[in-house]
Amino acid sequence: MAEKSSKAMSLLKLAEERASLKKKLEEGKQKQQVDSVPYLPKDCISNILIRLPLESLQRSRFVCKPWYSIIYSPTFVHDNLRRAEKVLIFLSPINRVSRRSDRDSVFRENPNTFSVEAKIFDLKSVHVLHRPLIDPSSKYAIRYMMLADGKTTIGEFNATCLGKIRASCDGLIVIDNNLKKGELLIMNPITHELNLLPLGTIYPSHEESFALVNCTQGYKLVHLFRDESQFIGCEVLRIGERSWRVVDGPSFGLLKWFGYEPVFAIGALHWVPEIDHSEYIVSMTIDDDKFHKIMLPKVSRFNDRIMEVSDRLCFVAHEEMNEISIWMLESLSGEWGKIYTIGVGCIRDLIPLYFPKFRWEIYFMDKDGSVFVYDFEKEQMGKVVVKKGSFPFLGGAYMIHVNSLVSLSIKENSRDTIEY
Known part of the structure; x- marks a missing residue:
């Protein structure tokens, strides 16, 4: 009996020694693998x-x-x-397809889609007494279009909203919060980071223009609006602060139209005050919030545009004989200089879209939705391949944008109760 017990103890000890040896071998193998990386x-x-x-x-x-x-x-x-290259950001209808050919271009919401309005409720869930039902057909998908290599590509942010996109800068966008009149929100459609902004000036019915810029003081939101006396008022919000600051508007006359989005270049925001036959632009220097009047090199017409290229301001104007001239302003105290004339492939109704950041080209859109690109090196105008139904923002419902990971730490709104 003692002999059997001794043998059992020996076998147990041998098993333990083998297990210990196996463990050491495995640890050595793992260490060798780690060291080999x-x-x-x-x-x-x-x-x-x-x-x-x-x-x-x-x-x-x-x-x-x-x-x-x-x-x-x-x-x-x-x-x-x-x-990051420039893209065109726009809103697209959800689940509203009228023709078979449009089905691929319409966004379809899924359970994982980020909802701007749902996020707003989450941010203020403690104070919201009830959540109103939102008609899915009233929602819009936030999407973007990339133009490159002679074709278009539609990109998805997998995000929806009810409000209009008001401004864009460095990948951040400002959107109307349709759950509360006059309120705005700022978000990054890539990261889905979102915060509410404090209420500014509200008029029952007025024309207005928003611009988001990055300056030495941080991100700043500029709001121009026509007040009850039909004069132009201006207020500025530094992102992260709790209230807007009123500044003096332009003193040299009324802005007659807010149709074109403002352009940021050479340290200032620039507006074209009239849709047609404008002789000057209205500029606001960002660091001191002062307005200036800058004469254009020629009278601006309906399809002409001011644009940014390499942080400078360009004026793209239609000439006689189906030519398009490009003028450049390098400083607010300087003069316009004509740098190029496009004399091939021009169409009278071509509307300038934007200059890409990394290619010496310019994109145009025709009134029927066709897209053209002019290559300055090859001196050629070419038509961009656009999938039918994929250019849904005729009439100006698009904005120049860049996709980025830019994040903001915005202070929470100090209002204790929000009623929707």
Whole structure:
């Protein structure tokens, strides 16, 4: 009996020794595998990640804590913004298809879609007494169009809203909050970060223009509006502050129209005061909120536009004989200089869209929705391939935008109760 017990103890000890040896071998193997992985410096990883599209970056941030830290670092976000190409952001109807050919161009909401209004309720859920029912057919999808290589590509933010897009800057957009009259919100459609902005001036029925800019004081929202006396008023909100600040509007006459979106270039915002036959533009320097009157090199007509290119202000004007001239203003104290004349492929109804950031081209849109691109190096005008039904913003319902990871830490609104 003692002999059997001794053998059992020996077998148990042998089993324990083998288990211990196996564990050491596995630990050594794992260590060898870890040691065999080459070390990549943080700067090298950042240099690789910065080349990924935003969709991939959104997924890559959850790979590990170091990657998350890199992707959301201020330096990485700034470098990513510098690399971002311009797109056209717009609102698209949801689940409203009238023709079979339009089905691919209409956004279909799914349970994972980010709802701006639902987020607003979440932010203020403690104070909201009841949530009104929102008709799904009144919602719009926030989408964007990329123009490159002679074709268009529709991109999805997977986000919906009820309100109109009022302004865009560095990947941030300002939208009407249709749940409360006169209220605005600011959000990044890529990251879905959203915050409410304080109430500003409200008039029952008025023309108005909004512009979001990034200046030395941070992000600033400028609001021009026609008051009850038909004069132009102006108020400015520094993002993160609790109230708007009233500033003096232009003193040299009335702005007659707010149809064109303002353009930010050479340290100022610029408006064309009339839809047709305008002799000057109205400019507001951002650092001191002062208004100036700048004469145009020639009278602006219906299809002419002011545009930004490389932080300078351009005036794209239609000439006689189906030519388009491009004038440039490099400083507010300087004079316009004609830098180019497009003499091939011009159509009288071509409306300038924008200059890309990284290619010496200019995009145009015809009144029927056709898109054209002029290549300055090849001196050629070409037609862009546009999928039928994918250009839903005829009449100006689009805005120049860049997709980015820019984030804001905006103070919560101080109002204790919000009633919807």
